[in-house]
Each structure stands twice: as structure tokens, then as C-alpha cells.
Amino acid sequence: xxxxxxxxxxxxxxxxxxxxxxxxxxxxxxxxxxxxxxxxxxxxxxxxxxxxxxxxxxxxxxxxxxxxxxxxxxxxxxxxxxxxxxxxxxxxxxxxxxxxxxxxxxxxxxxxxxxxxxxxxxxxxxxxxxxxxxxxxxxxxxxxxxxxxxxxxxxxxxxxxxxxxxxxxxxxxxxxxxxxxxxxxxxxxxxxxxxxxxxxxxxxxxxxxxxxxxxxxxxxxxxxxxxxxxxxxxxxxxxxxxxxxxxxxxxxxxxxxxxxxxxxxxxxxxxxxxxxxxxxxxxxxxxxxxxxxxxxxxxxxxxxxxxxxxxxxxxxxxxxxxxxxxxxxxxxxxxxxxxxxxxxxxx
Amino acid sequence: xxxxxxxxxxxxxxxxxxxxxxxxxxxxxxxxxxxxxxxxxxxxxxxxxxxxxxxxxxxxxxxxxxxxxxxxxxxxxxx
Numbered sequence: 419x420x421x422x423x424x425x426x427x428x429x430x431x432x433x434x435x436x437x438x439x440x441x442x443x444x445x446x447x448x449x450x451x452x453x454x455x456x457x458x459x460x461x462x463x464x465x466x467x468x469x470x471x472x473x474x475x476x477x478x479x480x481x482x483x484x485x486x487x488x489x490x491x492x493x494x495x496x497x498x499x500x501x502x503x504x505x506x507x508x509x510x511x512x513x514x515x516x517x518x519x520x521x522x523x524x525x526x527x528x529x530x531x532x533x534x535x536x537x538x539x540x541x542x543x544x545x546x547x548x549x550x551x552x553x554x555x556x557x558x559x560x561x562x563x564x565x566x567x568x569x570x571x572x573x574x575x576x577x578x579x580x581x582x583x584x585x586x587x588x589x590x591x592x593x594x595x596x597x598x599x600x601x602x603x604x605x606x607x608x609x610x611x612x613x614x615x616x617x618x619x620x621x622x623x624x625x626x627x628x629x630x631x632x633x634x635x636x637x638x639x640x641x642x643x644x645x646x647x648x649x650x651x652x653x654x655x656x657x658x659x660x661x662x663x664x665x666x667x668x669x670x671x672x673x674x675x676x677x678x679x680x681x682x683x684x685x686x687x688x689x690x691x692x693x694x695x696x697x698x699x700x701x702x703x704x705x706x707x708x709x710x711x712x713x714x715x716x717x718x719x720x721x722x723x724x725x726x727x728x729x730x731x732x733x734x735x736x737x738x739x740x741x742x743x744x745x746x747x748x749x750x751x752x753x754x755x756x757x758x759x760x761x762x763x764x765x
Numbered sequence: 766x767x768x769x770x771x772x773x774x775x776x777x778x779x780x781x782x783x784x785x786x787x788x789x790x791x792x793x794x795x796x797x798x799x800x801x802x803x804x805x806x807x808x809x810x811x812x813x814x815x816x817x818x819x820x821x822x823x824x825x826x827x828x829x830x831x832x833x834x835x836x837x838x839x840x841x842x843x844x
Contacts, residue, residue: 502814502815502828502829503814503815503829504812504813504814504815504828507814530815530829532776532778532815532816534773534774534776534778534779534816535814535815535816535829537774537805538774538805538808538809538813538814538815538816539814539815541805541806541809542809542814543814545809610806614806614809614810622811622812622813622825622828624825624826624827624828630830630832630836633833634830637831735805736805
């Protein structure tokens with residue numbers, strides 16, 4: 419009886435999900451014309467003026483990014499719920515370095531990752547006998563190549579850039595895993611971690627209903643959007659200013675192909691910045707639109723998501739400084755190399 | 766006396782889960798001790814890799830998510 423009394427009353431699940439999807443679609447279809455109408459008819463700004471262009475960009479982009487973010491993050495979180503690390507660990511244990519690194523990089527795309535879980539994840543992998551290189555392939559790929567970034571890139575710039583980003587991220591993760599594996603750095607893992615290795619790992623199975631899963635996805639999305647909103651406002655605001663005012667020549671001359679230091683520079687610039695991949699997209703969009711080459715732009719985005727000081731501090735609890743340094747070195751070198759490569763290909 | 770353990774490194778999500786667990790104890794009207802496990806070795810020892818995890822009477826009931834106080838109360842009153 420108590421069980422029944424404690425259950426919350428809920429509307430039928432398909433009805434709620436269907437209504438939400440329909441509302442989303444309507445908003446998606448009307449937002450661009452609405453922004454146009456608001457800027458040029460209601461506010462009466464000139465179509466060729468700097469202010470008009472900047473305002474239209476802001477009013478059109480903010481709802482567009484918010485809609486993409488809400489819709490995509492909800493769907494993606496729902497999918498990710500089916501691939502918890504507890505389930506993918508057995509798939510990686512007992513594989514060799516090469517097949518393992520490929521598998522880990524790929525699985526890193528669909529697995530949810532939160533830097534606060536990095537330590538238990540690392541220990542759990544080592545404990546189950548996942549090779550060190552394979553573990554790092556996963557740690558590189560999971561935050562960097564996440565499907566939120568992919569779908570957002572796809573929605574805003576088309577499939578070419580999205581696939582290029584994914585290929586680049588997977589390459590950095592696989593090569594990084596292989597290098598760390600070949601260097602035989604096992605001695606730089608904290609000793610207490612090895613004491614746990616080989617211990618029989620506990621398998622757990624937790625059952626979730628669709629209502630749990632949808633509820634989780636929606637509450638995660640709400641939290642994320644609320645957290646990202648100030649950054650989005652600043653990002654899109656900056657984007658609007660760049661779009662309306664910054665002369666194309668300026669950005670192209672600082673960040674352009676003719677400046678060989680541009681790629682390492684943006685990677686350095688990204689170290690203190692830490693953001694979810696999705697949060698960087700408005701800035702990326704504005705920079706690309708103003709002539710920053712593709713390679714430099716992708717390098718910036720990868721660096722913001724993969725090179726994060728807080729995550730390094732957390733990882734220091736399980737690995738010693740030399741290994742941490744190799745990890746940071748491999749990832750940064752990989753990102754810079756990818757940046758140069760894409761600039762060369764698209765140039 | 767029931768035992769509830771919240772597994773997590775003390776991140777905001779883990780603190781939210783702990784608050785929900787305490788609320789659930791009141792809702793379900795049971796006697797229970799709520800403990801916060803932060804040692805990653807112990808967390809992994811329970812088979813949990815995505816935090817926060819929730820353990821009731823030694824059994825892992827949820828990982829990587831924050832169940833509501835209502836859900837936890839249902840689990841508490843079930844067994």
C-alpha cells in the first residue's frame with residue numbers, strides 16, 4: 419500500500435513526449451522568419467546596416483542554438499543512457515592495444531562522460547584489465563568527440579564539418595592511446611590503483627523504465643541549458659558583434675593561413691577555457707563565418723573540450739606527473755597536427 | 766535500521782543525491798542511516814564507475830543519475 423501512495427501521478431508518457439516534439443518542430447520552423455520580421459519590420463533597422471545585421475544574427479541564432487541544444491541533448495542523453503561505462507567495460511577488457519584503442523575511441527563517442535567520474539572510471543578500467551593505452555583512448559575521445567557536438571555541428575554547418583570533426587577527434591584519441599600504450603608508462607600510475615587490478619570486478623545491473631530514462635534526459639538537459647545559457651548569450655553576442663562589425667580582413671590576418679602560429683595559439687588560448695563542446699559552437703560559427711580557416715577553428719574547439727585543467731587535477735589522483743605530462747603533450751600535439759592538416763587540405 | 770550509501774566524489778550531483786536520500790527517509794518513514802562514500806576504491810569496489818551511485822542495504826540501485834526523493838522512498842518501502 420505504501421508503494422502505491424508514494425507513486426507520483428503522471429500524464430501518459432507518449433502524449434507528453436509527442437506534444438513536446440510537436441512544439442519543438444513548430445518553434446524550429448518559425449524562429450528564423452520571426453527574427454527577421456522583428457529586426458527589420460518591428461525595429462525598423464536597415465538591412466545593410468551594421469546594427470541591423472548584428473541584431474538579426476543575435477535574434478536568429480539564440481533561439482536556433484537553444485532549440486538545437488534542447489532537442490539534441492535530450493535525444494542524445496536518452497541514447498547514452500543505454501551505454502553506461504559499467505556496460506562497456508567488459509567490451510574493452512582483454513583486448514589488445516590496437517583493436518582496444520579503436521574500440522575505446524568509438525565507444526567514447528556514445529558513452530556519457532563527466533570529469534567528476536574520471537577517477538572511478540580509470541580505476542574501474544584498470545581493475546578489469548583494460549590496457550593503459552586503451553583507457554587513455556577512451557579518456558581522450560569521450561569528452562572531445564561527443565555526439566552533442568557532432569549533431570550541433572551537423573545542424574549548423576552541414577555534414578562535412580561534422581564528419582571532419584569526428585574523424586579528427588577519433589584520430590587524436592586512437593593515436594594518443596597507441597602512443598601512451600607503446601611508451602609503457604604503467605609505472606606512472608599511482609600504486610594503489612595496481613593493488614586493485616585483477617580483483618574480480620563486480621558486475622551490476624540496474625533496471626530503468628522509459629519514464630526514468632525520459633525524466634533523466636529532460637532534467638539533464640534543463641541543468642545543462644541553464645548552465646550554458648550565460649556562455650551562450652556571451653558567445654552569440656560576441657558572434658553577433660563579429661558578424662556585424664569586425665572586418666573580415668582583421669580576423670583573417672591574425673588567424674589566417676598566412677600566420678603559421680595561429681593553430682598553436684588558439685590551442686594555448688583554449689587551455690584556461692573549459693566548456694562543454696556545445697558551448698563553443700556559437701563562437702566557432704562566428705569565427706568560421708569571418709574567414710578563420712577550418713583547421714584552426716576545429717583545433718580551437720577540440721582544445722577547449724579536451725584540454726581542461728580541472729580534469730587534469732582530478733586525474734592526478736590516479737596517475738603521476740610524468741604520465742599526466744605525456745597525456746597533455748600527446749593530446750595537444752595531436753590537436754595542433756590536425757589543425758595544420760585541415761588547413762592544408764582545405765587551403 | 767536501513768543503510769543508504771551515496772557513492773561519489775562530493776561533486777554537486779552527489780550532494781543533490783544525498784539530499785534526496787535524506788528526504789526519502791522522511792517520506793518513507795523508515796529508520797535509516799545515510800552515508801557518503803568518497804573513496805574511489807570503495808566506489809569501484811561496488812562495481813560503480815559512473816557517479817553518483819546509490820546503494821540501499823548493500824545493493825546498488827542506481828548509477829550515474831539522480832533519482833528523485835519519491836523514487837528512493839519507493840525503493841526504501843519495497844524491500
